[in-house]
Amino acid sequence: MYKKLFKKHLENFISILSKFGVVYAPVKKASKLYDFTELTDFKELQLKYTRTMIPPKKFFLKPKEPLYLLNKDKGFKEIVDDSKTVLLGVHSCDINAINLLDRVYLNQFPDLFYKTRRDNTIIIGVSCEPDENCFCTSTGSSHALRGFDLFMHEVDDRYIIRVGSLKGFQIISECKNILADTSLPDIKEFKRVEAERIKRISLNLNVNGIQDILDLSHDHSAWQENADICFGCGTCNLVCPTCRCYDVVDYLKLDLKNGLRARRWDSCMLRQHALVAGGLNFRPTRVERLYNRFNCKMSFSEDSLNCVGCGRCTVYCPADINFVEVLNQVRED
Amino acid sequence: MTSIEKLFYLRLVDSKAVEEFHYNPGQFLEISVPGVGEAPISVCNVQKTPGELQLCIRKVGRVTNAIHRLKEKDLLWLRGPYGNGFPMGVMENHNLLLIAGGLGIAPLRSVLQHALLHRDKYGLITVMYGVRCYSTMLFREEFLKLFREGDKLGVEFLLAYEDKSDAECYQLACERSDRCMSGLVTKLIEATPIKPDNTYAVICGPPVMYKFVVKELTQRHFTPAQIYMTMERRMKCGVGKCGHCITGSSNSIKYVCKDGPVFTYLDALKTRGLL
Ligand SMILES: Cc1cc2nc3c(=O)[nH]c(=O)nc-3n(C[C@H](O)[C@H](O)[C@H](O)COP(=O)(O)OP(=O)(O)OC[C@H]3O[C@@H](n4cnc5c(N)ncnc54)[C@H](O)[C@@H]3O)c2cc1C
Ligand code: SF4
Numbered sequence: 331m332y333k334k335l336f337k338k339h340l341e342n343f344i345s346i347l348s349k350f351g352v353v354y355a356p357v358k359k360a361s362k363l364y365d366f367t368e369l370t371d372f373k374e375l376q377l378k379y380t381r382t383m384i385p386p387k388k389f390f391l392k393p394k395e396p397l398y399l400l401n402k403d404k405g406f407k408e409i410v411d412d413s414k415t416v417l418l419g420v421h422s423c424d425i426n427a428i429n430l431l432d433r434v435y436l437n438q439f440p441d442l443f444y445k446t447r448r449d450n451t452i453i454i455g456v457s458c459e460p461d462e463n464c465f466c467t468s469t470g471s472s473h474a475l476r477g478f479d480l481f482m483h484e485v486d487d488r489y490i491i492r493v494g495s496l497k498g499f500q501i502i503s504e505c506k507n508i509l510a511d512t513s514l515p516d517i518k519e520f521k522r523v524e525a526e527r528i529k530r531i532s533l534n535l536n537v538n539g540i541q542d543i544l545d546l547s548h549d550h551s552a553w554q555e556n557a558d559i560c561f562g563c564g565t566c567n568l569v570c571p572t573c574r575c576y577d578v579v580d581y582l583k584l585d586l587k588n589g590l591r592a593r594r595w596d597s598c599m600l601r602q603h604a605l606v607a608g609g610l611n612f613r614p615t616r617v618e619r620l621y622n623r624f625n626c627k628m629s630f631s632e633d634s635l636n637c638v639g640c641g642r643c644t645v646y647c648p649a650d651i652n653f654v655e656v657l658n659q660v661r662e663d
Numbered sequence: 664m665t666s667i668e669k670l671f672y673l674r675l676v677d678s679k680a681v682e683e684f685h686y687n688p689g690q691f692l693e694i695s696v697p698g699v700g701e702a703p704i705s706v707c708n709v710q711k712t713p714g715e716l717q718l719c720i721r722k723v724g725r726v727t728n729a730i731h732r733l734k735e736k737d738l739l740w741l742r743g744p745y746g747n748g749f750p751m752g753v754m755e756n757h758n759l760l761l762i763a764g765g766l767g768i769a770p771l772r773s774v775l776q777h778a779l780l781h782r783d784k785y786g787l788i789t790v791m792y793g794v795r796c797y798s799t800m801l802f803r804e805e806f807l808k809l810f811r812e813g814d815k816l817g818v819e820f821l822l823a824y825e826d827k828s829d830a831e832c833y834q835l836a837c838e839r840s841d842r843c844m845s846g847l848v849t850k851l852i853e854a855t856p857i858k859p860d861n862t863y864a865v866i867c868g869p870p871v872m873y874k875f876v877v878k879e880l881t882q883r884h885f886t887p888a889q890i891y892m893t894m895e896r897r898m899k900c901g902v903g904k905c906g907h908c909i910t911g912s913s914n915s916i917k918y919v920c921k922d923g924p925v926f927t928y929l930d931a932l933k934t935r936g937l938l
């Protein structure tokens with residue numbers, strides 16, 4: 331089901347959205363830095379943006395998240411955040427990344443905290459503004475087929491809005507006055523604009539059989555060369571929309587009885603990630619950790635990659651390690 | 664039990680949990696001490712009385728030290744059981760060869776107990792246990808009894824000790840030189856006429872042990888599917904979320920917590936870094 335919204339009604343549309351929850355949307359923080367921020371001023375909204383530095387995973391798996399109140403004698407009590415949130419302006423790659431996170435966090439052992447945030451968040455996609463670091467057409471994530479409530483395809487002076495869920499349907503039911511049905515010219519324009527958008531994604535990563543290539547290239551010199559310049563800072567994990575490792579820490583108050591169990595983002599590029607008792611480390615060297623991250627990104631499961639081609643790890647790496655170049659180099663020689 | 668290992672008897676206090684709580688040999692629990700943290704620990708006995716279980720815990724860090732400081736009737740919090748556990752059903756009607764090093768005997772003890780509880784379902788049971796010395800031997804009374812009288816139950820219990828000058832172990836070696844010898848646990852495999860026919864081998868021990876044991880077994884024509892082993896990794900969640908236990912390269916990624924901790928040697932051959 332598709333509807334049409336003219337841009338002149340966008341502010342009105344957002345005020346209706348705010349009835350469904352606090353609206354977060356991309357806002358410009360510095361010259362090339364966007365962030366999903368609570369939208370208090372319509373003028374700050376940047377629906378045309380390349381990518382946010384921190385992906386929308388931060389809404390479902392927070393960078394630092396209290397999980398339980400704890401008491402030495404009484405044990406644990408969950409702290410769940412069920413505040414209503416509307417996430418406006420999520421790109422296809424990031425929606426596909428959330429779909430991957432869902433497969434981790436909503437599987438046979440659903441994570442209560444993630445699930446509560448997910449159930450209380452409305453996701454509204456928007457067409458992206460690709461740059462030279464995007465390669466989502468290679469990873470099959472240039473379109474989102476599911477995982478959103480509404481998706482707004484920008485077509486000139488309007489958005490063609492696609493309904494993805496019941497909640498999305500309920501939202502557009504509230505917007506009758508400002509929405510219209512799509513017409514034949516809309517469809518024609520939609521096709522043209524989409525084709526142009528896809529054409530702009532020119533970077534290519536050949537993922538065919540990449541899993542065998544990576545396993546067979548364990549001793550390729552590219553790993554060591556890149557490990558030598560890598561700072562081991564973990565930024566690539568932080569900014570990756572599908573990286574979701576976390577650590578758990580207990581905090582005790584001064585009474586030594588009450589406290590908090592919290593989790594926080596962790597990074598497989600850090601030394602202690604695979605460290606166990608007795609000082610044994612299953613990935614003791616940086617080169618092993620780098621190799622592991624590339625492998626993890628190229629395989630989520632037998633049927634899926636764990637990378638959506640957003641380009642963040644390349645853009646934000648302080649050592650200028652280029653994700654696609656490394657993989658292409660490993661394939662080519 | 665030793666200077667660093669204690670055996671803990673746990674009873675669930677939540678009556679609803681007692682009904683629902685079932686575990687299999689090789690599964691583990693996430694044990695919490697509020698304010699300190701959580702650690703994965705294997706259950707080391709077979710489930711008999713509902714709501715009762717045993718854990719053998721070595722103090723190595725924050726949580727395990729805190730557990731060691733507990734007194735009788737103190738409270739612990741637990742989640743689980745997690746992990747696949749040993750395929751006790753698959754191994755029925757086969758001989759069992761259990762090979763353990765050090766603390767690795769804890770999960771294998773639950774396999775042994777399970778097989779003894781269902782004695783007619785399993786063939787000959789051979790246990791090979793490697794320790795540093797007598798004083799680090801876990802479940803000592805139990806195992807000495809098996810060492811001496813196991814044959815009545817169809818159990819051959821063999822012991823290897825590393826510390827050549829250990830007097831108690833030396834005495835055991837004098838008692839049964841074919842069942843107790845100085846050296847690593849692999850020495851027992853070398854010295855014992857074991858056949859792979861109709862047999863499953865089950866290994867648990869410190870990470871360095873696996874390669875050597877597997878080598879001995881494959882030389883004896885055990886196939887990679889006849890060898891089970893249980894693995895350790897850093898674990899936080901135990902349920903496939905936190906990413907700490909992920910192992911492998913992109914053509915085979917395994918979560919030790921939910922795909923394991925029990926794997927076959929075939930899994931290890933396919934999954935880089937698992938062994
Ligand atoms: C499936 C499974 C089953 C297990 N079963 C048992 C069992 O039956 N019995 C048993 O005793 N153990 C068992 N273990 C091992 C046990 O879970 C670990 O020893 C656990 O780490 C102990 O937790 P801890 O908090 O006491 O140690 P921690 O405080 O986590 O520290 C342990 C060691 O890890 C290192 N370390 C941890 N974090 C850091 C850091 N941030 N920086 C630097 N170094 C660090 C240190 O070397 C330290 O000595 C099992 C493990 C697994 C995975
Ligand atoms: S962001 Fe770059 S420098 Fe930092 S850990 Fe990742 S690859 Fe290394």
Ligand code: SF4
Binds near residue numbers: 638
């Ligand atoms: S690996 Fe890099 S390009 Fe792929 S999803 Fe993560 S941050 Fe984006």
Ligand code: FES
Binds near residue numbers: 918
């Ligand atoms: S322990 Fe968290 S994913 Fe396995």
